[in-house]
Amino acid sequence: MVKRNLNDLLYFVTVAREGSFTRAASVLGVTQSALSQAVSGLEARLHIRLLTRTTRSVSPTAAGERLLSAIGHRFDEIDAELHQLTEMRDKPSGLVRITCGEHAARAILVPKLAPLLLEYPDIKVEFDVNYALRDIVADRFDAGVRFGDTIDKDMIAVPIGPKLRMAAAASPAYFQRHPLPKTPGDLIQHNCINMRMQTAGGLWTWDFERRGKQLSVRVDGQVIFNTSPSIVDAALAGMGIAHLPEDEFAPHLEQGRLVRVLDDWCPPFPGYYLYYPSRRQPSLAFSLVLNALRATPLPLAIGQGAA
The missing domain is CATH 3.40.190.290 (D-Maltodextrin-Binding Protein; domain 2)
Known part of the structure; x- marks a missing residue:
C-alpha cells in the first residue's frame, strides 16, 4: 500500500470547504504559503488539478469535488470519534449545530432543550434559524429539523413533536x-x-x-x-x-x-422530525440532545450513543 500524507488531504478539504487559502490557513493554524505548497504538492503527486484559483476565490474542480465528496466526511468522523473519546473521560460537552425553521425552534427545540442545557452546562447548541432547506452535510450541521416528507432517504429521521395543523x-x-x-x-x-x-x-x-x-x-x-x-x-x-x-x-x-x-x-399531519446523516457517529452531547428532543425519549445512560 502506498502511504499518503493525510495532512495534505486535510489541507485540501479545508481549503475546498472554506473557499479561501487565507481562511483555511487560519482554521488550520498554518501559514498560507505552507498551505498552498502542500495542496500544490498533492496535485502534483496525483497529476490532476483539484482547485481552481482566482484572485478572489478558490473552488474545487470536478476532480476536486469528487475527492471532497469521498473523503471530507471521513475527517469529520475522525474528529467526532476523537471528541467522543474525550467525552468518555470528561463530563458531556461540546457544540451541537442544528438548522431549523423559526416555528420549530420556538415551539419544540427551545422548550425541550432548556432543561438539558441547565443540567449539562458544558453542552452548547447553535440554532441556524431559517427557511432554507440547508445541506446539513455540506454546511457541517449536526442535524436539521423538517417535516418528514422533505427529508432525504439516506438520513436518519426521528419524530420530535406531535401532529400539527x-x-x-x-x-x-x-x-x-x-x-x-x-x-x-x-x-x-x-x-x-x-x-x-x-x-x-x-x-x-x-x-x-x-x-x-x-x-x-x-x-x-x-x-x-x-x-x-x-x-x-x-x-x-x-x-x-x-x-x-x-x-x-x-x-x-x-x-x-x-x-x-x-x-x-386543515387536517392534522405528521409534525417535525430531527434528521442527521446515517453514517454519522453521534457524540455524547448530540446523543443527549437527540434524546431530549425525541417524541418518546429513550433511557440513556452517560456513555451511550443514540440509535
Whole structure:
C-alpha cells in the first residue's frame, strides 16, 4: 500500500470547504504559503488539478469535488470519534449545530432543550434559524429539523413533536371588507400574506385537504415576508389572510383578534422530525440532545450513543 500524507488531504478539504487559502490557513493554524505548497504538492503527486484559483476565490474542480465528496466526511468522523473519546473521560460537552425553521425552534427545540442545557452546562447548541432547506452535510450541521416528507432517504429521521395543523386566518376588520372564503379556491380572490422561501426564492404554496382531496393554491397579495411572526403581525393589522401552523395564531384566535377560515380543509399531519446523516457517529452531547428532543425519549445512560 502506498502511504499518503493525510495532512495534505486535510489541507485540501479545508481549503475546498472554506473557499479561501487565507481562511483555511487560519482554521488550520498554518501559514498560507505552507498551505498552498502542500495542496500544490498533492496535485502534483496525483497529476490532476483539484482547485481552481482566482484572485478572489478558490473552488474545487470536478476532480476536486469528487475527492471532497469521498473523503471530507471521513475527517469529520475522525474528529467526532476523537471528541467522543474525550467525552468518555470528561463530563458531556461540546457544540451541537442544528438548522431549523423559526416555528420549530420556538415551539419544540427551545422548550425541550432548556432543561438539558441547565443540567449539562458544558453542552452548547447553535440554532441556524431559517427557511432554507440547508445541506446539513455540506454546511457541517449536526442535524436539521423538517417535516418528514422533505427529508432525504439516506438520513436518519426521528419524530420530535406531535401532529400539527395549519390554519388560515385574518382579522375581523379584514372580513368586514371581504367575504369569508368557502373553499381554498376562493383564496385567489383575496389579499393573502405570502412567505418567500429562501432556498428556491419562490413563494410558499398553501396546501389543503378534505376527505382525501388535496388542493395546492398559489395565492397572491400585497405583502411578502420570510418570517412567521411578521406574518402574524400583518394579519392582526388587517393586511390579509395568513396561513401558518395553528399554534402561531392560537392566542389571537382565542381572544377574537383573528378569525379562522377553511378549518375543515386543515387536517392534522405528521409534525417535525430531527434528521442527521446515517453514517454519522453521534457524540455524547448530540446523543443527549437527540434524546431530549425525541417524541418518546429513550433511557440513556452517560456513555451511550443514540440509535
